[in-house]
Amino acid sequence: RAHAGDPREPRRVVIIGAGLAGCLLATLLGRRGLDVVVYERREDPRAAPPERGRSINLAISARGLAALDQVGLREQALSRALPMHGRMVHDQAGGRSFRPYSADGRRAINSISRAELNLALLDVAAKTPGVNVSFGCRLTQLDLDTGELRFDTDEGPRLARADLVLACDGAFSAARRAVTFRPGFTFGQDYLDHRYKELTIPARDGEFALDPDALHIWPRGESMMIALPNLDRSFTCTLFWTAEQFAALRTPAQIVDHFRAHYPDVVGLAPDLVEDYQRNPLGSLATIRAWPWVHSGTSVGAGVATTLALVGDAAHAIVPFFGQGANCAFEDCVEIDRCLAESGDDWPAALAAYERRRKANCDAIAEMALDNFVEMRDRVSSKVFQAKVAAEHWLERRLPGRFVSRYELVSFTTMPYAEIPDRMRRQTRLTALAAAGIAGLGAGVLRVGALTSRGRRR
Ligand code: FAD
Numbered sequence: 001r002a003h004a005g006d007p008r009e010p011r012r013v014v015i016i017g018a019g020l021a022g023c024l025l026a027t028l029l030g031r032r033g034l035d036v037v038v039y040e041r042r043e044d045p046r047a048a049p050p051e052r053g054r055s056i057n058l059a060i061s062a063r064g065l066a067a068l069d070q071v072g073l074r075e076q077a078l079s080r081a082l083p084m085h086g087r088m089v090h091d092q093a094g095g096r097s098f099r100p101y102s103a104d105g106r107r108a109i110n111s112i113s114r115a116e117l118n119l120a121l122l123d124v125a126a127k128t129p130g131v132n133v134s135f136g137c138r139l140t141q142l143d144l145d146t147g148e149l150r151f152d153t154d155e156g157p158r159l160a161r162a163d164l165v166l167a168c169d170g171a172f173s174a175a176r177r178a179v180t181f182r183p184g185f186t187f188g189q190d191y192l193d194h195r196y197k198e199l200t201i202p203a204r205d206g207e208f209a210l211d212p213d214a215l216h217i218w219p220r221g222e223s224m225m226i227a228l229p230n231l232d233r234s235f236t237c238t239l240f241w242t243a244e245q246f247a248a249l250r251t252p253a254q255i256v257d258h259f260r261a262h263y264p265d266v267v268g269l270a271p272d273l274v275e276d277y278q279r280n281p282l283g284s285l286a287t288i289r290a291w292p293w294v295h296s297g298t299s300v301g302a303g304v305a306t307t308l309a310l311v312g313d314a315a316h317a318i319v320p321f322f323g324q325g326a327n328c329a330f331e332d333c334v335e336i337d338r339c340l341a342e343s344g345d346d347w348p349a350a351l352a353a354y355e356r357r358r359k360a361n362c363d364a365i366a367e368m369a370l371d372n373f374v375e376m377r378d379r380v381s382s383k384v385f386q387a388k389v390a391a392e393h394w395l396e397r398r399l400p401g402r403f404v405s406r407y408e409l410v411s412f413t414t415m416p417y418a419e420i421p422d423r424m425r426r427q428t429r430l431t432a433l434a435a436a437g438i439a440g441l442g443a444g445v446l447r448v449g450a451l452t453s454r455g456r457r458r
Contacts, residue, residue, distance in 0.1 A: 010163035010307070010347055014039065014149065016139050016175045020114075021312030021329040022168035023121035027071045028337040030128035032345065037160070038131065039151060041138040041169075045119055056198065056236045057228045058117065059084070059109045059215065059323030061411040067330035070337070071124050080116060082229045083108035088214035089380055094265040098214060099380075099389065102405075103396035107412045109215070109323060111228040139169065142178040144297025147306035164347065165308045166336075168329075171288055171317035176310055179295045192285040192319060192373075193242045194223070199276040201269045203233035209269045210235055217376055218263050224377035225263060237266070240377065246282060287366050288317040293355040309351050311336070316362035321373040322410055324365050328417070332358055360418040368410060368420070391431050403427055 013029065015022045018040035029036050042048070060068075060077065068074045085108045086100035101107055125131050137158060141150035142165060149165070151158040167175035179185050201209050210216055212229035216237075223245055227235040239246075249255045252274045259267045267273065293315045299305040312329030335358055339350035379385040395403040404413070404427075409420045 010304075012147075012162045013037070013164045013166070014160065014162035015166045015168055016173075017041075017167070017169035017314075018118075018122055018125070018133055018135070019168060019170060019312075020118060020121060020326050021333055022166075023118065023125040024067060024071060024330055025166060025168060025311060025333040025336065026125040026131045026133070027121070027128050028333055030125070030131040031071075032337070032340060033130065035130045036132070037162075038125065038133040039137040039139060039149075039160070040133060040135050042135065044133075044135040045115065045122065056114060057111045057230055058114050058326050059228065060112045060117070061109045061323065061327055063324070063414050064327040064330050065110075066414050067327075067334045070334055071121075073120055073124060076120060077112060077117060078110065080231065081110035081112045082212055082231065083110055084215045084228070085213050086215075087380065088211055088216045090216060090218045090263070090265060091381065092220070092262060092264070096265075098211075099386075100393075102408055102412065103393040107408065108213075109411055111215075111230070113230065139174045142175050142308070144178055144295060144306045144308055145299075147297070163304060163306055165306065167308060167310045167314040168312050169314055171286065171313040173310065173314035175308060176290065176314055178308060182295065184292075185295070186289070186291045188289045190287045190289075194240050194285055194373075195243050195246060196283045196285060197239045197241075197246065197277070197280050199225075199237040199239065199270055199273060199280070201227060201235040201237060201266070202271070204269070206233065208233045208235070217380060218266070219377050219381045220262055221378055225266070226376070237270070240285075240373070243282075249277070252278075285319050286317060287319055287370065288313070289363070289366070290315055291359065293359070294351045307347070307351065309336075309354070315358075316366060318362075318366045318369045319373060320369070321376055322365065322369040324369060324410065328362060328365055331361070331414075361416050364417040364421060365410070368406070368417070388431060395427075395430055399430075403430060 013034055013036045015026050015036055015038040018038050022038055022040070026036050026038050060081065065074050065077065068077050085105060086098055089097050089099060101109065122133070126133055136153050137151040138153070139149060140152050147161045147163060149160045149162060151160070165175055167173050169175055180187060203209065208229060210227065212233070216227040216235070218225040223239070223241040225237055225239050227237040229235055249258055255274050255277050256267065259273060270276070290310060293310040295308045297305040311332050313325060315332070316328070318325050318328065332354070336350065336354050339353040339357070340347070343349040343353065375385070392403070392405045396405065406420060406424050409415050409423065410417070
């Protein structure tokens with residue numbers, strides 16, 4: 001266990017938030033021999049039903065699975081997951097077409113229940129020696145100079161002290177407020193005009209009402225709906241519409257008429273459409289950028305100043321259109337663990353390396369997630385886009401490992417996100433030539449071969 005007096009090894013480590021990142025990080029730190037106290041605003045989910053409001057299921061892909069593997073949860077998560085091998089695009093006339101995610105059609109992202117995944121992570125954390133989780137404790141104040149934390153609980157205010165606070169308390173982090181007005185702290189939250197609302201397509205005669213092997217998309221230009229399968233054979237649909245579009249539908253007749261006109265194949269599959277629409281909350285969508293992620297107070301007396309590090313959504317919330325927020329938050333936790341191992345548990349060095357290594361990666365996925373919204377709601381239905389994807393898959397089959405689409409690099413590899421845009425720029429030239437090749441221009445194919453062998457020599 002960490003020993004007292006050595007400033008590189010904090011004695012009192014606190015994690016705020018027993019969400020996805022908080023539980024994974026607590027487990028990883030407990031396994032390093034640290035004592036960790038996790039404070040969570042919600043009641044113990046093992047005793048209370050999960051909170052409604054945010055997405056019911058998550059798409060977890062290679063990065064998330066690699067992180068879960070670190071704590072022995074990969075196989076358990078996969079055994080409870082529904083693989084989705086591609087997108088099923090629903091057009092406005094009710095027609096459908098399936099687009100595989102990978103050239104060989106074999107790669108899949110996984111639809112996993114958020115509540116179940118959080119519970120599995122919490123179970124592992126709670127069983128890890130050195131980890132203690134306190135529920136019903138909402139952080140209201142953090143003072144980095146004194147190391148004092150203040151929580152609201154049902155029994156009244158509760159105080160604690162820490163040398164190191166790891167803020168895993170999500171996009172609207174209360175711990176982050178301790179540094180919001182510090183000189184040098186850059187912070188921004190960019191909201192989309194779009195908001196989201198969930199609806200349900202229940203099982204029909206005990207079976208899935210739609211193909212469960214796909215992430216369903218209803219692209220409608222400015223807006224869209226998606227649906228992911230659940231283990232109980234229902235689908236959770238999410239509408240991504242502008243606030244005006246949501247506000248325009250007030251009466252049951254307006255809601256049904258709108259769906260009949262724009263999502264005709266959904267009306268017969270969603271018996272509670274009107275009720276869901278009227279009852280379910282509207283969520284907001286924001287990209288949160290903060291820097292730096294690591295802060296220290298001024299030491300008081302002979303004490304060592306308290307350090308705060310932002311992790312997961314607290315450091316970099318992103319819009320959900322690449323299904324990467326949780327995957328990315330998990331990567332943060334693994335990176336902290338790796339930095340600790342590499343620095344011999346020297347926390348200041350490890351946290352400095354963590355923020356340096358992760359920032360560019362998180363910025364890159366934030367941009368790609370915004371771009372993917374346009375792809376999903378608009379580009380996916382265009383003929384040019386379809387030709388581009390066909391060309392990409394053609395290249396992937398002919399140049400395996402050397403040409404890999406952006407979707408595959410993000411979802412099916414653990415390549416640092418920041419390296420992906422550059423690689424895509426290099427590959428774009430190839431795609432253009434391959435499109436010409438598909439159109440029967442044999443000369444283009446020859447040039448592709450010449451370009452790749454030149455690329456390999458570099
Ligand atoms: P959170 O999961 O938000 O956990 C924060 C925890 O801190 C919670 O338990 C909360 O109760 C607790 N907390 C908050 N405030 C306090 C406080 N004051 N005191 C104590 N505890 C507190 N990601 C994917 O990878 N794939 C997807 O398919 C996907 N789909 C999404 C769909 C939607 C609609 C949205 C909104 C997000 C989606 N995400 C997805 C993103 C993903 O949900 C987040 O990136 C992920 O949950 C971040 O994990 P976290 O642990 O950092 O934060």
